[in-house]
Amino acid sequence: MSVPARRRLKRLFALTRGRWVWLLLGIVLSLATLAGSVALMATSGWFITAMAMAGAAGATSFNYFTPAAIIRAAAIGRTLGRYGERLVTHEAVLRLLAGLRGRLFATIEPAAPAILDGLHGADAAGRLQADVDRLQGAYLTVLVPSAVFLVVLIAAPLGLGWLDPGLGFLALGGLLLGGVALPLTLWAGDRKGGGPAAEEAACLDALRGGAVDLVQGLPDLLACQAEGAWIAALEEEGRRLDAAQRRRVGREALGSAGGGLIAGLSLWGALLVGIPLVGAGALTAPQLTLVALLLMAVFEAAQAMPAVAQALPGVGRALARIDDLMSAAEAQPAPGTAPPPAASDLALKGVTFAYPRALRPVLKDLSLDLPAGGRLLVKGPSGAGKSSLIALITGLRRPDAGRLTLGGVDLAELDPEALRRRLAVAEQRVCLFSGSLRDNLLLGRPGAPPEALRRALALSGFGPVLEALPDGLDTQIGEGGRGLSGGEARRLGLARALVMEAPLLILDEPLEGLAPDQGRAILSGLAEALQGRTLIVISHLAVPTGLFDRTLDLSGPDLGGAVIDPSIGGVG
Numbered sequence: 001m002s003v004p005a006r007r008r009l010k011r012l013f014a015l016t017r018g019r020w021v022w023l024l025l026g027i028v029l030s031l032a033t034l035a036g037s038v039a040l041m042a043t044s045g046w047f048i049t050a051m052a053m054a055g056a057a058g059a060t061s062f063n064y065f066t067p068a069a070i071i072r073a074a075a076i077g078r079t080l081g082r083y084g085e086r087l088v089t090h091e092a093v094l095r096l097l098a099g100l101r102g103r104l105f106a107t108i109e110p111a112a113p114a115i116l117d118g119l120h121g122a123d124a125a126g127r128l129q130a131d132v133d134r135l136q137g138a139y140l141t142v143l144v145p146s147a148v149f150l151v152v153l154i155a156a157p158l159g160l161g162w163l164d165p166g167l168g169f170l171a172l173g174g175l176l177l178g179g180v181a182l183p184l185t186l187w188a189g190d191r192k193g194g195g196p197a198a199e200e201a202a203c204l205d206a207l208r209g210g211a212v213d214l215v216q217g218l219p220d221l222l223a224c225q226a227e228g229a230w231i232a233a234l235e236e237e238g239r240r241l242d243a244a245q246r247r248r249v250g251r252e253a254l255g256s257a258g259g260g261l262i263a264g265l266s267l268w269g270a271l272l273v274g275i276p277l278v279g280a281g282a283l284t285a286p287q288l289t290l291v292a293l294l295l296m297a298v299f300e301a302a303q304a305m306p307a308v309a310q311a312l313p314g315v316g317r318a319l320a321r322i323d324d325l326m327s328a329a330e331a332q333p334a335p336g337t338a339p340p341p342a343a344s345d346l347a348l349k350g351v352t353f354a355y356p357r358a359l360r361p362v363l364k365d366l367s368l369d370l371p372a373g374g375r376l377l378v379k380g381p382s383g384a385g386k387s388s389l390i391a392l393i394t395g396l397r398r399p400d401a402g403r404l405t406l407g408g409v410d411l412a413e414l415d416p417e418a419l420r421r422r423l424a425v426a427e428q429r430v431c432l433f434s435g436s437l438r439d440n441l442l443l444g445r446p447g448a449p450p451e452a453l454r455r456a457l458a459l460s461g462f463g464p465v466l467e468a469l470p471d472g473l474d475t476q477i478g479e480g481g482r483g484l485s486g487g488e489a490r491r492l493g494l495a496r497a498l499v500m501e502a503p504l505l506i507l508d509e510p511l512e513g514l515a516p517d518q519g520r521a522i523l524s525g526l527a528e529a530l531q532g533r534t535l536i537v538i539s540h541l542a543v544p545t546g547l548f549d550r551t552l553d554l555s556g557p558d559l560g561g562a563v564i565d566p567s568i569g570g571v572g
């Protein structure tokens with residue numbers, strides 16, 4: 001077995017740990033149900049034939065109590081078994097699902113966004129939804145039928161072989177043909193990653209990603225008049241999905257027809273082998289009926305196997321994708337556990353950072369000291385690495401070399417939650433949520449009094465907008481803040497960061513979308529209101545430098561490096 005395959009199997013065992021009792025109980029009950037079916041069919045066949053023969057022979061007495069009791073017990077057992085099996089297997093699947101999705105999320109969450117680089121958002125969501133569904137469905141569609149078939153494959157030939165070796169070989173041959181050869185022939189291509197089931201899964205992934213992009217980017221697509229081409233591409237993907245589904249269903253039909261044919265041929269074979277045995281007195285006629293009906297019952301297990309072979313590649317693919325994601329997350333350094341430091345002076349020492357697969361670092365050998373209460377302006381052209389610097393300070397990214405410390409503690413050692421409590425960030429691309437202004441402002445500090453919300457809105461320049469709203473703080477802003485202009489949304493994002501009252505405030509491009517005078521007034525107000533708290537402002541626009549006690553200029557001749565502006569002093 002290859003190394004990734006072994007790793008994936010280990011992953012599967014780890015993910016299902018704690019659920020094995022339920023999983024095994026489901027398999028045992030499935031076997032008990034099949035045993036009830038076999039006993040019912042075989043005993044009924046034997047009983048009816050034996051009764052008919054006894055009547056034809058004019059027998060005066062016949063013990064029908066025992067077989068009738070067995071038939072009744074088998075019928076009741078089969079019904080109860082089926083009920084119990086459904087109950088237990090579904091319970092097992094639900095328990096599996098609850099654990100699986102939670103564990104997957106808990107593993108990848110601390111490693112985001114680093115491990116989500118290069119992964120489509122819909123793809124990541126697909127891994128959490130469709131792949132997990134496929135994996136937990138594997139229990140019902142793959143594990144239970146395979147385990148039942150394996151037991152039948154051993155028990156049925158041995159049992160029939162005990163009556164007559166020819167019958168045993170016939171059962172073995174029929175079961176191997178229907179339960180192994182037929183599924184392998186039908187779904188062989190899928191093992192190499194091809195086949196309609198795999199293609200169907202790939203089409204669904206592409207459709208999911210394309211549909212999300214279409215909805216999110218509709219205004220831009222409409223503006224570029226590209227929506228037609230986009231929809232046509234989605235329709236093409238839909239047609240591919242349709243074709244793959246047709247091929248899959250066609251093969252499923254072939255599988256069930258082939259399985260029925262093999263079961264029927266085995267029955268004929270049993271009669272061909274059994275009738276001479278009855279003639280020779282080696283088998284009674286009721287025993288032959290028992291054998292025939294028993295074979296029919298055990299073939300139920302073989303007829304489930306084409307569906308197993310069909311589901312396997314999809315399950316393997318889901319497991320591989322989940323394993324890739326979890327392995328990537330586990331390869332990231334573990335989050336720190338240190339509590340928040342008492343002081344909030346920030347220091348960078350020889351920090352170098354590059355994005356994965358990037359040709360050169362965004363930041364190179366960057367050093368900086370910012371005491372608590374300091375005011376830092378970070379400037380530089382677009383793409384110079386200003387937002388990347390924020391990602392490092394907020395602990396979303398880790399430096400490739402050097403270290404960042406807050407209050408003397410390495411950020412890598414700090415509990416991410418603790419670090420986030422010391423920081424408030426007003427992002428360049430603010431993310432607002434459907435709800436009221438109040439709901440959005442309270443996100444970072446639930447329970448903040450309305451006066452604090454109003455003060456923050458006034459400081460961020462949102463005050464005049466608030467005054468014009470009849471519902472005030474209870475105004476609904478719509479999905480993603482669609483009820484606000486871009487500038488209003490950014491000012492609301494700034495107010496949300498201010499409400500948090502964190503010791504360190506980072507503002508990414510706060511002046512964008514504002515008239516120069518208004519921007520200057522807001523920044524001056526902020527600098528005054530935030531006495532004692534550290535302020536980092538990132539801007540590529542001209543800002544009143546007098547408000548800052550240091551400047552970090554990222555616009556060097558080599559944009560990968562950092563040039564510190566020494567004219568203001570204190571930085572280095």
Ligand SMILES: Nc1ncnc2c1ncn2[C@@H]1O[C@H](COP(=O)(O)OP(=O)(O)OP(=O)(O)O)[C@@H](O)[C@H]1O
Nearest residue numbers: 117355358362381382383384385386387388389540
């Ligand atoms: N997730 C990412 N993966 C790979 N490269 C990235 C990623 N994010 C940013 N970059 C690259 O890193 C460089 C710095 O980006 P960054 O967003 O830090 O610049 P910036 O100075 O904030 O720019 P702007 O002023 O336009 O916001 C850019 O060349 C950008 O293409």
